[in-house]
Amino acid sequence: MRCNQPADFLSPDPHWIFYLITTTMKFFIDTANLAQIKEANELGILDGVTTNPSLMAKEGIKGQDAVMNHYKTICEIVDGDISAEVISTEFKAIIEEGNKLAAIHPNIIVKVPMIKDGVKALKWFTDNGIKTNCTLVFSAGQAILAAKAGATYVSPFIGRIDDGSWDGVQLIAQISHIYKLQGFKTEILAASIRSALHIVKCAEAGANVCTCPLDSILGLLKHPLTDIGLAKFLEDAKKTM
Numbered sequence: 001m002r003c004n005q006p007a008d009f010l011s012p013d014p015h016w017i018f019y020l021i022t023t024t025m026k027f028f029i030d031t032a033n034l035a036q037i038k039e040a041n042e043l044g045i046l047d048g049v050t051t052n053p054s055l056m057a058k059e060g061i062k063g064q065d066a067v068m069n070h071y072k073t074i075c076e077i078v079d080g081d082i083s084a085e086v087i088s089t090e091f092k093a094i095i096e097e098g099n100k101l102a103a104i105h106p107n108i109i110v111k112v113p114m115i116k117d118g119v120k121a122l123k124w125f126t127d128n129g130i131k132t133n134c135t136l137v138f139s140a141g142q143a144i145l146a147a148k149a150g151a152t153y154v155s156p157f158i159g160r161i162d163d164g165s166w167d168g169v170q171l172i173a174q175i176s177h178i179y180k181l182q183g184f185k186t187e188i189l190a191a192s193i194r195s196a197l198h199i200v201k202c203a204e205a206g207a208n209v210c211t212c213p214l215d216s217i218l219g220l221l222k223h224p225l226t227d228i229g230l231a232k233f234l235e236d237a238k239k240t241m
């Protein structure tokens with residue numbers, strides 16, 4: 001969608017108004033691996049971290065204290081939103097667990113699954129000033145519910161949608177269209193990203209955030225003509241010495 005600065009301020013292009021009131025896409029890293037989090041953070045482009053129980057298990061984090069300490073360590077490395085997921089599935093337990101997670105650090109975002117009690121909990125956290133990320137979202141209907149409950153972020157899993165031969169990026173575009181039309185404030189956090197191309201496509205489709213493995217972020221750097229061009233510049237620079 002192109003957006004031109006209006007020549008006539010009395011009848012501005014609606015796209016221009018939308019451009020003015022929205023922010024640029026954020027980059028989160030989708031891992032619990034501290035070395036990768038540090039590497040992405042050192043690039044200077046990192047806005048946050050997302051984790052989930054599978055990513056924590058992959059790092060060998062065991063026991064509630066270890067899990068809480070790991071989140072605390074991540075918060076100390078990255079100054080941005082850090083999603084920490086509840087493993088409870090019943091309303092009262094989700095609230096109790098979410099409160100404990102939120103108490104770890106002011107940057108913690110409580111990640112809640114898209115289930116009936118999860119929606120109730122999202123609304124409770126919203127009413128009590130706790131930021132949330134609604135996870136395991138695979139349809140526009142689920143994204144509408146999450147937004148109605150006031151979720152800070154909604155996480156459509158685009159790679160897993162692609163795995164089932166549906167179009168994950170298309171879902172991002174559909175949710176973005178609905179949220180703009182309806183004025184929902186929930187930010188679209190494209191998750192389950194599998195490649196650098198996914199990031200570019202999600203940016204085009206209107207994602208507010210991409211949460212990506214380190215490889216996909218670094219994949220954005222790559223172009224063979226950059227490597228060839230740099231080699232030539234460095235070779236020619238020798239002639240100037």
Ligand code: G3P
Pocket residue numbers: 030050052055157159160191192193211
């Ligand atoms: O953020 C959700 C993400 O971790 C899921 O990714 O690759 O397991 O589908 P994946």
